[in-house]
Amino acid sequence: MERQRTIRWGILSTAKIGIEKVIPAMQQADHCEIVAISSRSGDRAREAADQLDINRAVGSYEELLELPEVEAVYNPLPNHLHVPWSVKALEAGKHVLCEKPIGLSADEAEKLLSETRKHPDLKVMEAFMYRHHPRWIRAKELVESGILGKVRTIRSFFSYYNDDPENVRNKPDIGGGGLMDIGCYCISVPRFLFGEEPEQVFGTREIDPDLGIDRLTSGVMEFPRGTATFTCATQLAPHQSVRIFGTEGKMEIDMPFNAPVDQPTSIHLHTGEESRKISFEPSNQYTVQGELFSKAILEDKEVPTALEDAVANMKVIEAVVRSDIEGVWTGC
Numbered sequence: 001m002e003r004q005r006t007i008r009w010g011i012l013s014t015a016k017i018g019i020e021k022v023i024p025a026m027q028q029a030d031h032c033e034i035v036a037i038s039s040r041s042g043d044r045a046r047e048a049a050d051q052l053d054i055n056r057a058v059g060s061y062e063e064l065l066e067l068p069e070v071e072a073v074y075n076p077l078p079n080h081l082h083v084p085w086s087v088k089a090l091e092a093g094k095h096v097l098c099e100k101p102i103g104l105s106a107d108e109a110e111k112l113l114s115e116t117r118k119h120p121d122l123k124v125m126e127a128f129m130y131r132h133h134p135r136w137i138r139a140k141e142l143v144e145s146g147i148l149g150k151v152r153t154i155r156s157f158f159s160y161y162n163d164d165p166e167n168v169r170n171k172p173d174i175g176g177g178g179l180m181d182i183g184c185y186c187i188s189v190p191r192f193l194f195g196e197e198p199e200q201v202f203g204t205r206e207i208d209p210d211l212g213i214d215r216l217t218s219g220v221m222e223f224p225r226g227t228a229t230f231t232c233a234t235q236l237a238p239h240q241s242v243r244i245f246g247t248e249g250k251m252e253i254d255m256p257f258n259a260p261v262d263q264p265t266s267i268h269l270h271t272g273e274e275s276r277k278i279s280f281e282p283s284n285q286y287t288v289q290g291e292l293f294s295k296a297i298l299e300d301k302e303v304p305t306a307l308e309d310a311v312a313n314m315k316v317i318e319a320v321v322r323s324d325i326e327g328v329w330t331g332c
Contacts, residue, residue, distance in 0.1 A: 079175025
């Protein structure tokens with residue numbers, strides 16, 4: 001039997017999310033082959049390569065981008081390095097899957113979008129992995145089917161506890177803070193489900209006096225068809241949930257963003273007097289994401305989520321921050 005064509009991937013850095021979640025998941029995909037990993041430390045790169053059974057380890061990001069066997073790169077670097085190294089990857093002729101949020105600002109995101117237009121044969125996508133999980137695909141179908149009636153409001157919550165001053169998520173100068181790290185999901189979800197952009201937002205943030213990052217952020221987004229509210233926090237008990245409310249029903253999604261890969265997941269649907277659970281077989285959303293991106297390259301088709309979506313998400317994030325600073329509703 002002829003071996004399936006794969007896309008040969010290189011990994012920019014030994015970031016924890018890559019080592020623990022994304023790389024092992026992508027190695028399970030039919031069309032992904034991880035051929036190299038890089039770090040600023042050759043020793044760290046070799047250690048990660050040995051751990052993950054990757055053939056090649058290199059001691060710089062530049063060297064990885066020069067490897068002719070690497071066709072696509074996964075960029076899980078800290079937020080302030082997302083756009084610079086994604087641009088370098090494009091200039092080196094590589095496709096790019098970049099972690100969220102796409103950059104530090106909408107202007108940065110626009111810069112990356114502009115760069116992609118210079119390389120029309122290369123694919124670039126922001127790695128909002130949750131959107132590719134079968135449960136979320138079904139949730140959007142249900143919303144669009146009208147089973148909930150007119151969806152009027154969506155409520156999202158995402159929190160964890162991390163006050164380590166050395167953690168990149170707690171460094172404000174490189175894009176740390178709750179809004180950038182996990183609030184971006186809470187903004188992405190209603191945009192995904194409504195299929196439109198908010199017209200204005202109101203946000204409020206609590207800044208950690210020592211770390212200088214937002215540790216508790218809440219916001220309201222006003223869409224043409226309804227509203228969305230969210231809270232994200234980096235110093236609260238861990239919790240994730242999304243609730244969708246329509247004129248004829250509601251939908252509840254527990255653990256919406258970090259769905260377990262080794263057990264079934266579900267949607268709880270309540271319509272009229274009927275309540276039912278829709279179950280889904282175990283699925284690794286990182287595997288699905290890597291497979292879909294690789295197939296987009298192989299089949300030369302559009303990626304599942306266009307980069308324009310990443311730019312739009314950054315504009316809403318910035319509007320939440322402006323609203324908090326100015327104390328008023330702010331347009332996006």
